[in-house]
Amino acid sequence: MKTVSLSTLQAFKRVGEPISCLTAYDASFARAAGEAGIEVLLVGDSLGMVLQGHASTLPVTLADICYHTRCVVRGKGASLLMVDLPFMSNSTPERLLQDAGELMRAGAELVKVEGEAWMADGIRELTRRGVPVCAHLGLTPQSVYQLGGYKVQGRETEHAARILEDARTLVEAGASAILLECVPASLGRAVSEALEVPVIGIGAGPDTDGQILVMHDVLGVTHGRTPRFVKNFMAEADDIPGALRRYHEDVKARRFPAEEHCF
Numbered sequence: 550m551k552t553v554s555l556s557t558l559q560a561f562k563r564v565g566e567p568i569s570c571l572t573a574y575d576a577s578f579a580r581a582a583g584e585a586g587i588e589v590l591l592v593g594d595s596l597g598m599v600l601q602g603h604a605s606t607l608p609v610t611l612a613d614i615c616y617h618t619r620c621v622v623r624g625k626g627a628s629l630l631m632v633d634l635p636f637m638s639n640s641t642p643e644r645l646l647q648d649a650g651e652l653m654r655a656g657a658e659l660v661k662v663e664g665e666a667w668m669a670d671g672i673r674e675l676t677r678r679g680v681p682v683c684a685h686l687g688l689t690p691q692s693v694y695q696l697g698g699y700k701v702q703g704r705e706t707e708h709a710a711r712i713l714e715d716a717r718t719l720v721e722a723g724a725s726a727i728l729l730e731c732v733p734a735s736l737g738r739a740v741s742e743a744l745e746v747p748v749i750g751i752g753a754g755p756d757t758d759g760q761i762l763v764m765h766d767v768l769g770v771t772h773g774r775t776p777r778f779v780k781n782f783m784a785e786a787d788d789i790p791g792a793l794r795r796y797h798e799d800v801k802a803r804r805f806p807a808e809e810h811c812f
Protein backbone atom coordinates (compact mmCIF):
# COMPACT_ATOMS: atom_id res chain seq x y z
CA MET A 550 0.00 0.00 0.00
CA LYS A 551 1.20 3.51 -0.87
CA THR A 552 1.43 5.98 2.03
CA VAL A 553 -2.08 7.16 2.80
CA SER A 554 -2.60 10.91 3.25
CA LEU A 555 -5.60 13.19 3.45
CA SER A 556 -5.29 13.65 -0.32
CA THR A 557 -5.64 9.88 -0.75
CA LEU A 558 -8.89 9.95 1.24
CA GLN A 559 -10.16 12.90 -0.83
CA ALA A 560 -9.33 11.00 -4.02
CA PHE A 561 -11.15 7.91 -2.73
CA LYS A 562 -14.20 10.07 -2.00
CA ARG A 563 -14.11 11.60 -5.49
CA VAL A 564 -14.14 8.20 -7.20
CA GLY A 565 -16.50 6.55 -4.69
CA GLU A 566 -13.94 4.09 -3.32
CA PRO A 567 -14.77 3.19 0.30
CA ILE A 568 -12.11 3.94 2.95
CA SER A 569 -11.28 1.18 5.44
CA CYS A 570 -10.47 2.32 8.97
CA LEU A 571 -9.88 0.51 12.26
CA THR A 572 -8.73 1.35 15.77
CA ALA A 573 -5.24 0.29 16.86
CA TYR A 574 -3.49 0.76 20.16
CA ASP A 575 -0.11 -0.96 19.79
CA ALA A 576 2.66 -1.56 17.26
CA SER A 577 1.93 -5.23 16.51
CA PHE A 578 -1.77 -4.82 15.73
CA ALA A 579 -1.07 -1.59 13.84
CA ARG A 580 1.38 -3.52 11.65
CA ALA A 581 -1.12 -6.36 11.12
CA ALA A 582 -3.84 -3.85 10.18
CA GLY A 583 -1.54 -2.05 7.75
CA GLU A 584 -0.50 -5.34 6.16
CA ALA A 585 -4.20 -6.17 5.73
CA GLY A 586 -4.53 -2.96 3.70
CA ILE A 587 -6.43 -0.86 6.23
CA GLU A 588 -6.02 2.74 5.20
CA VAL A 589 -6.69 4.69 8.38
CA LEU A 590 -5.81 3.67 11.93
CA LEU A 591 -7.39 5.41 14.91
CA VAL A 592 -5.84 5.55 18.35
CA GLY A 593 -9.27 5.94 19.87
CA ASP A 594 -10.15 6.78 23.43
CA SER A 595 -12.11 3.52 23.21
CA LEU A 596 -8.82 2.24 24.66
CA GLY A 597 -10.30 3.25 28.02
CA MET A 598 -12.92 0.54 27.57
CA VAL A 599 -11.17 -2.21 25.59
CA LEU A 600 -7.68 -1.95 27.12
CA GLN A 601 -8.23 -0.37 30.52
CA GLY A 602 -11.60 -1.94 31.36
CA HIS A 603 -13.49 1.27 32.17
CA ALA A 604 -17.23 1.60 31.56
CA SER A 605 -16.69 4.68 29.36
CA THR A 606 -13.98 6.65 27.55
CA LEU A 607 -14.00 9.47 30.11
CA PRO A 608 -11.12 8.33 32.36
CA VAL A 609 -8.62 8.28 29.44
CA THR A 610 -5.88 10.90 29.78
CA LEU A 611 -3.78 12.73 27.22
CA ALA A 612 -0.75 10.80 28.51
CA ASP A 613 -2.56 7.49 27.86
CA ILE A 614 -3.37 8.51 24.29
CA CYS A 615 0.15 9.80 23.61
CA TYR A 616 1.66 6.55 24.92
CA HIS A 617 -0.49 4.40 22.63
CA THR A 618 0.08 6.77 19.69
CA ARG A 619 3.86 6.36 20.04
CA CYS A 620 3.38 2.56 20.11
CA VAL A 621 1.20 2.58 16.97
CA VAL A 622 3.56 4.89 15.07
CA ARG A 623 6.34 2.28 15.35
CA GLY A 624 4.23 -0.40 13.61
CA LYS A 625 1.79 1.41 11.41
CA GLY A 626 3.50 1.36 8.00
CA ALA A 627 1.63 3.29 5.30
CA SER A 628 -1.74 3.78 7.02
CA LEU A 629 -2.83 7.32 7.97
CA LEU A 630 -2.84 7.81 11.74
CA MET A 631 -5.85 9.51 13.32
CA VAL A 632 -5.75 10.13 17.07
CA ASP A 633 -8.48 11.07 19.55
CA LEU A 634 -8.42 14.14 21.76
CA PRO A 635 -9.55 12.83 25.15
CA PHE A 636 -12.45 14.05 27.29
CA MET A 637 -12.13 17.74 28.23
CA SER A 638 -9.28 18.50 25.83
CA ASN A 639 -11.84 20.85 24.27
CA SER A 640 -12.59 22.59 27.59
CA THR A 641 -10.68 25.79 26.67
CA PRO A 642 -9.13 27.07 23.41
CA GLU A 643 -5.66 27.03 25.02
CA ARG A 644 -6.00 23.44 26.20
CA LEU A 645 -7.32 22.35 22.81
CA LEU A 646 -4.27 23.74 21.01
CA GLN A 647 -1.86 22.45 23.64
CA ASP A 648 -3.31 18.91 23.68
CA ALA A 649 -3.57 18.69 19.88
CA GLY A 650 0.07 19.81 19.70
CA GLU A 651 1.05 16.94 22.03
CA LEU A 652 -0.81 14.44 19.85
CA MET A 653 0.91 15.73 16.70
CA ARG A 654 4.30 15.49 18.42
CA ALA A 655 3.48 11.90 19.39
CA GLY A 656 2.79 11.06 15.72
CA ALA A 657 -0.85 11.94 14.94
CA GLU A 658 -1.54 12.86 11.31
CA LEU A 659 -5.22 13.70 11.86
CA VAL A 660 -6.72 14.73 15.20
CA LYS A 661 -10.28 13.68 16.06
CA VAL A 662 -12.41 15.80 18.32
CA GLU A 663 -15.94 15.28 19.61
CA GLY A 664 -18.37 18.20 19.69
CA GLU A 665 -21.10 19.89 17.72
CA ALA A 666 -21.24 23.22 15.86
CA TRP A 667 -19.79 24.99 18.93
CA MET A 668 -16.43 23.31 18.11
CA ALA A 669 -16.15 25.46 14.96
CA ASP A 670 -13.88 28.11 16.51
CA GLY A 671 -11.58 25.46 17.97
CA ILE A 672 -11.39 23.63 14.63
CA ARG A 673 -10.63 26.93 12.85
CA GLU A 674 -7.74 27.63 15.23
CA LEU A 675 -6.35 24.11 14.90
CA THR A 676 -6.43 24.05 11.11
CA ARG A 677 -4.91 27.55 10.97
CA ARG A 678 -1.93 26.05 12.82
CA GLY A 679 -1.55 23.06 10.53
CA VAL A 680 -3.45 20.48 12.57
CA PRO A 681 -5.86 18.51 10.35
CA VAL A 682 -9.10 17.71 12.16
CA CYS A 683 -11.75 15.00 11.96
CA ALA A 684 -14.95 16.10 13.72
CA HIS A 685 -16.88 13.32 15.48
CA LEU A 686 -20.68 13.75 15.35
CA GLY A 687 -23.78 11.66 16.07
CA LEU A 688 -23.20 9.47 19.11
CA THR A 689 -20.26 11.15 20.85
CA PRO A 690 -19.17 8.70 23.57
CA GLN A 691 -17.57 11.42 25.72
CA SER A 692 -21.14 12.74 26.24
CA VAL A 693 -22.56 9.32 27.15
CA TYR A 694 -23.89 10.48 30.51
CA GLN A 695 -25.58 13.50 28.98
CA LEU A 696 -27.04 11.37 26.15
CA GLY A 697 -28.36 8.85 28.67
CA GLY A 698 -26.47 5.90 27.17
CA TYR A 699 -25.02 4.61 23.91
CA LYS A 700 -28.10 5.35 21.82
CA VAL A 701 -28.79 5.95 18.14
CA GLN A 702 -28.76 9.69 17.39
CA GLY A 703 -30.71 11.63 14.75
CA ARG A 704 -33.76 9.40 14.50
CA GLU A 705 -36.07 12.44 14.66
CA THR A 706 -36.19 14.68 11.57
CA GLU A 707 -35.15 17.81 13.50
CA HIS A 708 -32.22 16.13 15.19
CA ALA A 709 -31.06 14.64 11.88
CA ALA A 710 -31.21 18.10 10.27
CA ARG A 711 -29.17 19.53 13.15
CA ILE A 712 -26.46 16.86 12.78
CA LEU A 713 -26.26 17.59 9.03
CA GLU A 714 -26.05 21.33 9.70
CA ASP A 715 -23.36 20.82 12.37
CA ALA A 716 -21.33 18.75 9.90
CA ARG A 717 -21.57 21.54 7.31
CA THR A 718 -20.53 24.16 9.89
CA LEU A 719 -17.51 22.15 11.06
CA VAL A 720 -16.33 21.51 7.50
CA GLU A 721 -16.68 25.23 6.75
CA ALA A 722 -14.54 25.84 9.85
CA GLY A 723 -11.83 23.60 8.38
CA ALA A 724 -12.55 19.98 9.36
CA SER A 725 -10.88 17.64 6.84
CA ALA A 726 -13.14 14.69 7.67
CA ILE A 727 -16.24 13.79 9.66
CA LEU A 728 -16.72 10.69 11.77
CA LEU A 729 -20.39 9.86 12.14
CA GLU A 730 -21.38 7.37 14.83
CA CYS A 731 -24.62 5.48 15.37
CA VAL A 732 -27.14 7.30 13.19
CA PRO A 733 -29.80 6.04 10.77
CA ALA A 734 -28.38 4.91 7.41
CA SER A 735 -30.44 7.60 5.65
CA LEU A 736 -28.61 10.29 7.65
CA GLY A 737 -25.21 8.68 6.95
CA ARG A 738 -25.99 8.91 3.25
CA ALA A 739 -27.30 12.49 3.46
CA VAL A 740 -24.22 13.77 5.32
CA SER A 741 -21.83 12.00 2.93
CA GLU A 742 -23.64 13.37 -0.13
CA ALA A 743 -23.76 16.91 1.28
CA LEU A 744 -20.05 17.24 2.09
CA GLU A 745 -16.91 17.38 -0.01
CA VAL A 746 -14.77 15.86 2.74
CA PRO A 747 -14.74 12.12 3.56
CA VAL A 748 -17.37 10.91 6.03
CA ILE A 749 -16.30 7.83 8.00
CA GLY A 750 -19.18 5.90 9.53
CA ILE A 751 -19.58 3.53 12.45
CA GLY A 752 -23.14 2.34 12.69
CA ALA A 753 -24.04 4.98 10.09
CA GLY A 754 -25.06 2.69 7.23
CA PRO A 755 -23.43 1.47 4.01
CA ASP A 756 -23.34 4.78 2.13
CA THR A 757 -20.74 6.76 4.08
CA ASP A 758 -17.35 7.28 2.38
CA GLY A 759 -15.63 4.91 4.78
CA GLN A 760 -16.20 2.53 7.67
CA ILE A 761 -14.51 2.18 11.03
CA LEU A 762 -14.81 -0.38 13.82
CA VAL A 763 -13.01 -1.05 17.08
CA MET A 764 -10.24 -3.67 16.61
CA HIS A 765 -11.47 -5.84 19.50
CA ASP A 766 -14.98 -5.99 18.00
CA VAL A 767 -13.64 -7.08 14.60
CA LEU A 768 -11.67 -9.85 16.35
CA GLY A 769 -14.60 -10.97 18.49
CA VAL A 770 -12.94 -9.95 21.76
CA THR A 771 -16.09 -8.51 23.28
CA HIS A 772 -18.13 -8.99 26.40
CA GLY A 773 -21.67 -8.07 27.30
CA ARG A 774 -24.09 -6.71 24.73
CA THR A 775 -22.48 -6.04 21.33
CA PRO A 776 -23.88 -3.11 19.37
CA ARG A 777 -25.87 -3.89 16.23
CA PHE A 778 -23.21 -2.31 13.96
CA VAL A 779 -20.45 -4.70 15.10
CA LYS A 780 -19.36 -7.77 13.13
CA ASN A 781 -16.98 -10.46 14.39
CA PHE A 782 -14.74 -11.16 11.38
CA MET A 783 -12.87 -13.90 13.26
CA ALA A 784 -15.95 -16.07 12.82
CA GLU A 785 -15.13 -16.27 9.08
CA ALA A 786 -11.34 -16.41 9.27
CA ASP A 787 -8.60 -18.82 10.34
CA ASP A 788 -6.41 -16.27 12.07
CA ILE A 789 -6.11 -12.58 13.01
CA PRO A 790 -4.45 -11.45 9.74
CA GLY A 791 -7.22 -13.26 7.85
CA ALA A 792 -9.95 -11.53 9.87
CA LEU A 793 -8.37 -8.09 9.30
CA ARG A 794 -8.04 -8.79 5.57
CA ARG A 795 -11.67 -9.92 5.43
CA TYR A 796 -12.83 -6.74 7.18
CA HIS A 797 -10.79 -4.59 4.78
CA GLU A 798 -12.07 -6.47 1.71
CA ASP A 799 -15.69 -6.37 2.88
CA VAL A 800 -15.49 -2.60 3.44
CA LYS A 801 -13.85 -2.03 0.05
CA ALA A 802 -16.47 -4.19 -1.71
CA ARG A 803 -19.30 -2.53 0.29
CA ARG A 804 -20.28 -5.95 1.67
CA PHE A 805 -19.93 -4.47 5.17
CA PRO A 806 -22.03 -3.09 6.74
CA ALA A 807 -24.96 -5.28 5.71
CA GLU A 808 -28.56 -4.41 6.47
CA GLU A 809 -28.47 -6.18 9.84
CA HIS A 810 -25.68 -3.81 11.00
CA CYS A 811 -27.65 -0.64 10.19
CA PHE A 812 -30.25 1.56 11.88
Ligand code: KIV
Nearest residue numbers: 572593594595751761
Ligand atom coordinates in the same frame (compact mmCIF):
# COMPACT_ATOMS: atom_id res chain seq x y z
O1 KIV B 1 -12.57 5.91 20.31
C1 KIV B 1 -12.89 5.25 19.32
O2 KIV B 1 -12.43 4.13 19.09
C2 KIV B 1 -13.82 5.84 18.38
C3 KIV B 1 -14.45 4.90 17.40
C4 KIV B 1 -15.58 4.23 18.06
C5 KIV B 1 -14.85 5.58 16.17
O3 KIV B 1 -14.10 7.00 18.42
